[in-house]
Amino acid sequence: MAGKVGMERVAVEVTVRELDVERDLPAVEELERRCEVGLSGDQADGGKKKKRSMSLCVEQIGDPLARVRHAPEHVMLVAECGQEMVGVIKACIKMVSRGSIGSSSSSGSVAKQQQPAAAYVKVAFILGLRVSPSHRRLGIATALVKAAEEWSRKRGAAHASMATTQSNKASLALFTGRFGYKPFRRPLLLGRPVHARWLPVTSRHRVLQLPPTLAAAAYARLLPARDTEFLPADLPALLAHKLTLGTFVAIESSDGRTAGAGAPSPSFAVLSVWDQTRSLRLRVDGAPALLRHSLAAVRALDRAAPWLRVPSVPDIFRPFGAYLIYGVSMSGPEGPALLRTLCSHAHNMARNNPACGVVAADLSPDDPAAAAIPSWRRFSCDEDVWCIKNLSDTNAASSSDWPASAPPGSVLFVDPREF
16 A cells, blocks of 8 residues: 555655565564553654653554454554654454444434344454654644555445544544544443462352353353444454463352252353463553652562561563453342452462563443452553544444444443454
8 A cells, every 4th residue: 555645734755555564673663662652552642741640551562463463354554754664553354243233223214223233344443553753743643544544445344443542632633633533432441450469269159261162152142242332253263362361250159058959040250361461561650759669668578578468569660461351241149249259360360470460451431340340540541532433424424323322231342452
């Protein structure tokens, strides 16, 4: 897709083309280092130097295509000014579920009632937009987004989706202002640090690991496409992926105290764990020196006197990895307690990996499971904004539009491969 790109107010001549990994990898890595990246994976607002409060930042490591390579149709585009690489963007196209979008049609439209939207639709995910700090505000980001959208349209994507944060005004202005994206979901990232010791798991609960085939069958019943948004059609492949460490279900122990006459308990919880330590590093920026020294002292005390059970945390001021919890579901009166048991189990798994410093889950804020997942405020984020655009019909709203608010009872599935 190499070619000259002409835009308004562009003071430089820019070429946008597809990535040549062998040739471009060193330049991409250098560009990533020069671009400050926030929790959403988008670059900071306009490259301005300003004093910030403590924040969690992302560093991509290894394969630059790691977040999109899982999709059969994916691309990384680079922008060049002369011989210098000045910007990059990634995109992939997936079949994902629309949830109960078909029921969102107005009651006055008989045609829409007779032709409900399909359960799955092709969606382009646009992510990883970076522009060199020395070349911002020259229209390079606009050229990259235009090229990514055009690439997606040619491959039949009905929608384009992107994620940023509420505080990233430059990103929001570009996508919602220039390109007409609409904010439509606000997932909640819930994280907690990996402690130095194991977390206890009550004997009243049993934790079982499901093989990928059984896990896929279970999720087909627990997360039907009609009630779940963004459920990937290739969920079985995700569950069998080498970075999915397992799908786990927690039930009550059948010891006669919680279920009568040998009847099965109506409560359960299920989740899957994804190892993100191989492709992503997090770090905490902007922490005051007093906090750094205090946490170091707590770690030293915990090592010297472990019987005190001081809640120490790893050194979060150096790059650390994460385990991501996805596919969260629970049911029954004991569901929240069983989900907390699974979160403790995931924590104990992470404790065995020295590179893992936090366990996190991305959920819709109105998902009942969000209230049951243990989290620390400093390791969580409520600023994420998902935006969407209809690529198949840009002239007016249509029955293929994604609803601005989630239908009642729907579940938002967050794919860990694109975190």
